[in-house]
Amino acid sequence: MEQKSVRESVVSTWINDVTPSLSGLIAIPALSPAFDADWASTGHLAAAVQHVKSYLEGRDLPGARIEVVELEGRSPLLFVDVPATPGATDKGTVLMYGHLDKQPPVGGWSEGLDPWTPVIRDGRLYGRGSVDDGYSGYAASAAVEAVHAAGGEHARIALLLETGEESGSPDLPAYLEHLSGRLGEVSLVVCLDAGGMDYDRLWLTTSLRxxxxxxxxxxxxxxxxxxxxxxxxxxxxxxxxxxxxxxxxxxxxxxxxxxxxxxxxxxxxxxxxxxxAEVAPEALRTAFPLVSGGKTVxxxxxxxxxxxxxxxxxxxxxxxxxxxxxxxxxxxxxxxxxxxxxxxxxxxxxxxxxxxxxxxxxxxxxxxxxxxxxxxxxxxNGWNAPEEAAWLTDALRRVDDEVFGRPHRAAGMGGSIPFMGLLGEKYPEAQFLVTGACGADSNIHVPDEWLNLDYAQQVTEAVAHLLDAHARS
The missing domain is CATH 3.30.70.360 (Alpha-Beta Plaits)
Structure with a gap:
C-alpha cells in the first residue's frame, strides 16, 4: 500500500471521527465487574458497548456484521466481523482484540482533570479508559478503513471488544468457546492493549508474566x-x-x-x-514516582x-x-x-x-x-510469543522505515493480559502482534491517564500496513 494514502486516511479518521467518539466513551464510567458488583443494573458496561457499536455502524466497513454478544450472567462483548477483501479470502482470520471496561477512577487527578471528563491538552487525551483500552476498537476499525482507502488487502477481521479484562477476563473463555465456530482458523492475532518505553518507535510485546x-x-x-x-x-x-x-x-x-x-x-x-536497555536505559528507573531520595532496586x-x-x-x-x-x-x-x-x-x-x-x-x-x-x-499462566514469521519481519522493517523512521523494539511486559495466554494455547500456529499506544508515562490505572493522540495514529498506520502484509503473505 502507498504510505501517503494510509496516513491521510488515518489522520483524517482520528481527527474528525475517532477523537470525538472516544471522548464520549471516556465519559461513561464503565467500571470492570470486579469494581462494580451491580454492573448489570448500573448499565455502564452496556452503555460503553452500545456507544462503540453505534460508532462502528457508521463506518465504511464493507459487509461488516456488528453485534453485541451477551451470555447469561456474563458481561457483554462486542463482536465485529468484517469479510476479507477479494484477494485474501484464503488467509484465515485476523483476530483483533481490545476491551471497554475500566479501572476505578482513583482520587488525586490534577487540577482541571477528571476521570470521566475528556480533556485534550498538548496532544494528550486525558480520561479513564483513554489509553487502557478505549482507543483500541477505534484504532482497529480505522486501520481497516485505511487499508480500503489505500487499495490494500486484508484477511477476514474478527474484532472482539470485551468488558472484563480489568477483572482478569473471567468471561472471555466462554465467549471464545461460544464464537469458536464463527472465528474459523485464526492466523494472526492483533492485540492493542500494550505499548512501550517511548513514543518514538513501534513497540511489540513478546512476553507477559x-x-x-x-x-x-x-x-x-x-x-x-x-x-x-x-x-x-x-x-x-x-x-x-x-x-x-x-x-x-x-x-x-x-x-x-x-x-x-x-x-x-x-x-x-x-x-x-x-x-x-540500549535505547531506553533510564526508562524503568525513572518511570515511577519515588519519594525524595528513593531508589529503584x-x-x-x-x-x-x-x-x-x-x-x-x-x-x-x-x-x-x-x-x-x-x-x-x-x-x-x-x-x-x-x-x-x-x-x-x-x-x-x-x-x-x-x-x-x-x-x-x-x-x-x-x-x-x-x-x-x-x-x-x-x-x-503467562505468555511467550511464537517465533516471528518472515513476512512479519519484512513488514515490520517497512513500518519502521515508512511510519516511524527508526527500528522497532520488542520487549516483555511485567503485567498480564489473560487473553494472550488463552489464545496462545488455542491458536498455536498463529502469529501474534501485541502492540499499542500506551507509554511508560501514560498513567494507566492511576490518576491523569492519558493517550498520546499522534502516537495512537502512528500505531494505527502500522496496523494497517501489517494487515495488508499478512493478506499478501
Missing part, C-alpha cells in the same frame, strides 16, 4: 491477649507470617527462592531485552528489565487483622491476614507455582500455628 494471587491467614491465639502478659510467651502471628514468607522471598533482595517460580530466560528474549537497566519481564516477584497487596494506629491497643492479636500477589515468568507453570507456594506456607509451621489459605486463589 503470569500471576498467582492468594490470601493467607496465620492464627496462634484463640482470642486476643494483653501484649504485656502474653508477649515473650506466645509468638506474634505477624512474626510467624514473616517467617513463612522468608521461605519464599529473600527480604533483602526480593529474590524468589522457590524453583517452581523461576525459569531460564530464552536467548532470543535476552537479546531483545539487551536492545531495549538496581541502577542497572538490564537488571531492572529482567526483573520486570522474566523474574518472579512478590507484592503484598492487602491485609487484615491490623487495627488503625489510632485504635491500636496493647494487644497481641489472634491472627494476621495478608494477600499475596506473585508475578511469574512468562513460561512458568502457574498451577505448579501455586502448589509450591502453598506447601511453603503450610508445612512445618512455627509454633504449631494454624494457617488458612482462602479459597479465592488465582493462578494464570
Amino acid at each position: 503470569g500471576m498467582v494471587h492468594l490470601t493467607v491467614t496465620v492464627q496462634l491465639l484463640a482470642t486476643a491477649q494483653h501484649s504485656g502478659l502474653a508477649s515473650g510467651v506466645v509468638a506474634s502471628s505477624f512474626r510467624i507470617l514473616r517467617q513463612l514468607l522468608e521461605r519464599i522471598e529473600n527480604a533483602e533482595t526480593g529474590e524468589i527462592k522457590l524453583s517452581e517460580l523461576n525459569v531460564e530466560v530464552p536467548a532470543s528474549r535476552l537479546a531483545e531485552i539487551e536492545a531495549v 538496581s541502577e542497572d537497566a538490564l537488571e531492572l528489565l529482567l526483573n520486570n519481564y522474566w523474574r518472579p516477584t512478590l507484592s503484598i497487596i492487602g491485609g487484615e487483622g491490623l487495627p488503625r494506629p489510632a485504635e491500636a491497643g496493647n494487644v497481641l492479636r489472634q491472627s494476621t491476614t495478608l494477600t499475596l500477589s506473585f508475578r511469574l515468568p512468562p513460561t512458568a507453570d502457574a498451577e505448579d507455582a501455586l502448589a509450591a507456594i502453598k506447601r511453603a506456607l503450610t508445612t512445618d509451621v512455627p509454633y504449631g500455628a494454624k494457617v488458612t489459605i482462602a479459597e479465592d486463589q488465582q493462578a494464570e
Whole structure:
C-alpha cells in the first residue's frame, strides 16, 4: 500500500471521527465487574458497548456484521466481523482484540482533570479508559478503513471488544468457546492493549508474566491477649507470617527462592531485552514516582528489565487483622491476614507455582500455628510469543522505515493480559502482534491517564500496513 494514502486516511479518521467518539466513551464510567458488583443494573458496561457499536455502524466497513454478544450472567462483548477483501479470502482470520471496561477512577487527578471528563491538552487525551483500552476498537476499525482507502488487502477481521479484562477476563473463555465456530482458523492475532518505553518507535510485546494471587491467614491465639502478659510467651502471628514468607522471598533482595517460580530466560528474549536497555536505559528507573531520595532496586537497566519481564516477584497487596494506629491497643492479636500477589515468568507453570507456594506456607509451621489459605486463589499462566514469521519481519522493517523512521523494539511486559495466554494455547500456529499506544508515562490505572493522540495514529498506520502484509503473505 502507498504510505501517503494510509496516513491521510488515518489522520483524517482520528481527527474528525475517532477523537470525538472516544471522548464520549471516556465519559461513561464503565467500571470492570470486579469494581462494580451491580454492573448489570448500573448499565455502564452496556452503555460503553452500545456507544462503540453505534460508532462502528457508521463506518465504511464493507459487509461488516456488528453485534453485541451477551451470555447469561456474563458481561457483554462486542463482536465485529468484517469479510476479507477479494484477494485474501484464503488467509484465515485476523483476530483483533481490545476491551471497554475500566479501572476505578482513583482520587488525586490534577487540577482541571477528571476521570470521566475528556480533556485534550498538548496532544494528550486525558480520561479513564483513554489509553487502557478505549482507543483500541477505534484504532482497529480505522486501520481497516485505511487499508480500503489505500487499495490494500486484508484477511477476514474478527474484532472482539470485551468488558472484563480489568477483572482478569473471567468471561472471555466462554465467549471464545461460544464464537469458536464463527472465528474459523485464526492466523494472526492483533492485540492493542500494550505499548512501550517511548513514543518514538513501534513497540511489540513478546512476553507477559503470569500471576498467582492468594490470601493467607496465620492464627496462634484463640482470642486476643494483653501484649504485656502474653508477649515473650506466645509468638506474634505477624512474626510467624514473616517467617513463612522468608521461605519464599529473600527480604533483602526480593529474590524468589522457590524453583517452581523461576525459569531460564530464552536467548532470543535476552537479546531483545539487551536492545531495549540500549535505547531506553533510564526508562524503568525513572518511570515511577519515588519519594525524595528513593531508589529503584538496581541502577542497572538490564537488571531492572529482567526483573520486570522474566523474574518472579512478590507484592503484598492487602491485609487484615491490623487495627488503625489510632485504635491500636496493647494487644497481641489472634491472627494476621495478608494477600499475596506473585508475578511469574512468562513460561512458568502457574498451577505448579501455586502448589509450591502453598506447601511453603503450610508445612512445618512455627509454633504449631494454624494457617488458612482462602479459597479465592488465582493462578494464570503467562505468555511467550511464537517465533516471528518472515513476512512479519519484512513488514515490520517497512513500518519502521515508512511510519516511524527508526527500528522497532520488542520487549516483555511485567503485567498480564489473560487473553494472550488463552489464545496462545488455542491458536498455536498463529502469529501474534501485541502492540499499542500506551507509554511508560501514560498513567494507566492511576490518576491523569492519558493517550498520546499522534502516537495512537502512528500505531494505527502500522496496523494497517501489517494487515495488508499478512493478506499478501
